[in-house]
Amino acid sequence: MKAMVLESPKEMSLNTVSDLQPKEGEVLIKNTHAGICGTDTKIYEGKIPANYPVIMGHEIVGEVVGGDTNEDIKNGMRVLVDPVFFCGECFQCKIGNTNLCPFGGLMGRETNGGFAEYCVARKNYIYPLPTGFDSKVGAAVQVLTTVLHAQNKGGIIKGDTVVILGLGVTGLMHIQLAKAKGAKLVIGVSRNQHKREVALSLGADLVISHGEEAKRIILDSTDGVGADAVIECVGHLSVLAEAIDLARLGGKIIPFAIYPSGTAELPFYDFYFKELEIINVRAAKGKDFEECIKLVGEKQVDLAALITHSMPYTQLNEALTMLMEPSDERLKVIMEMS
Ligand SMILES: [Zn+2]
Ligand SMILES: [Zn+2]
Known part of the structure; x- marks a missing residue:
């Protein structure tokens, strides 16, 4: 598949990488949209650590196209990916702090993320988007989960x-x-x-x-x-x-x-x-995704108003360079895969 691979800080290009092979419990997702987060800019610049070479992107929406599908998770389903993974076994996971799991991490930082044709995610980390829910807006929902986690914890x-x-x-x-x-x-x-x-x-x-x-x-x-x-x-x-x-x-x-x-x-x-x-807050928990999809679906929170740019994902270098320049009017930038 094709992917924007960050080899080292500021060294990123469109490469052909091995096709993904989902394991048991995982599905293959054809990415359609992925938002750029401030974290991506910091990884790109080498200001926060990442597992290079890495495919960045942790605000991912796509379509299930294979892997361990079942009655609930079918091919063709549009889904939002929770990029925060955790072990489920450790002290933090057992007390419900899956976002703090020391054995976990973030797609697009510790493992490959969404600025590519495909990604792989565990079945229990994906959330279907309701009919009529704009996929581009869906790519901004992960950000809202961190905002919700913050206001709940706060x-x-x-x-x-x-x-x-x-x-x-x-x-x-x-x-x-x-x-x-x-x-x-x-x-x-x-x-x-x-x-x-x-x-x-x-x-x-x-x-x-x-x-x-x-x-x-x-x-x-x-x-x-x-x-x-x-x-x-x-x-x-x-x-x-x-x-x-x-x-x-x-x-x-x-x-x-x-x-x-x-x-x-x-x-x-x-x-x-x-x-x-x-009150410090980091990332979000799985339950925040369903609530945020509902908040946006019910128009209690307008995310479409925050999306000012969309660009093909192959222009990720240009998009990140643009994001590092100050701008009065630019808000959310979403990369599109198709
Ligand atoms: Zn983020
Ligand atoms: Zn854990």
Whole structure:
């Protein structure tokens, strides 16, 4: 089959690789769409470790075309792939933390992923897309599962005041999900005016820029109390410091973005004095997939509005280069296989 193979950082080309042979319990999937994640950009640049040579891509939608099919999983079925694999036997798996399995990993990082004609997935890692569910939109659902996992673990509930720092793809999903969960006041913070407008159109109650203005408006709209929860979606430690500043006494911080490495000063005294809960989150669990397909199917979350580009998967180098350039209007990029 043909695949975009990343041999080493920034060395990627369209290659012919061995055809995939699904084992017992696995199905062969003809990929139709795969989204590009920030993680892919970081793997491409060599900023996070991966098993080179690797076929990246962990936001995968395709059609079952073979392997261990049965009554429930048939050839021709359109499916979304859960790319987070786990052993099912270890301490973490047994307590339900399959996303933290030390023997697991991520397709497209530890094993081959979706920027290819085909992929192989275990039967219990795939989720059928309902009739009428756009496959291109389906490729963005895996991102929403990580957003849902974060808000579930972070305990976002009805009546909360939630501040989202950073209004890229995940920030805009957090805005919509917080509203769907019944948050009373959802405030989006970004320097980018276009993204603030998109956030408003997707249900944010208020949008503002970072800094003093954000603090003043958040205090004004919470009777001087501050936010119940602040979700950091930028990935800069300076923005994490802003999150600590905006949360109320006894509030919660969800550092959602990934901080690959680096050191910076954080207001550690405030951790103590404000008695903040810092809730870290990684990936998602299988159950999040069904719920997210439902949230999108019921139009509680609009993912189509976040997809600004689609390109043939053979142009992955160009797409990643584009994603590394700053842009005010670009959001989700989906690669197409056919
Ligand atoms: Zn991802
Ligand atoms: Zn395990």
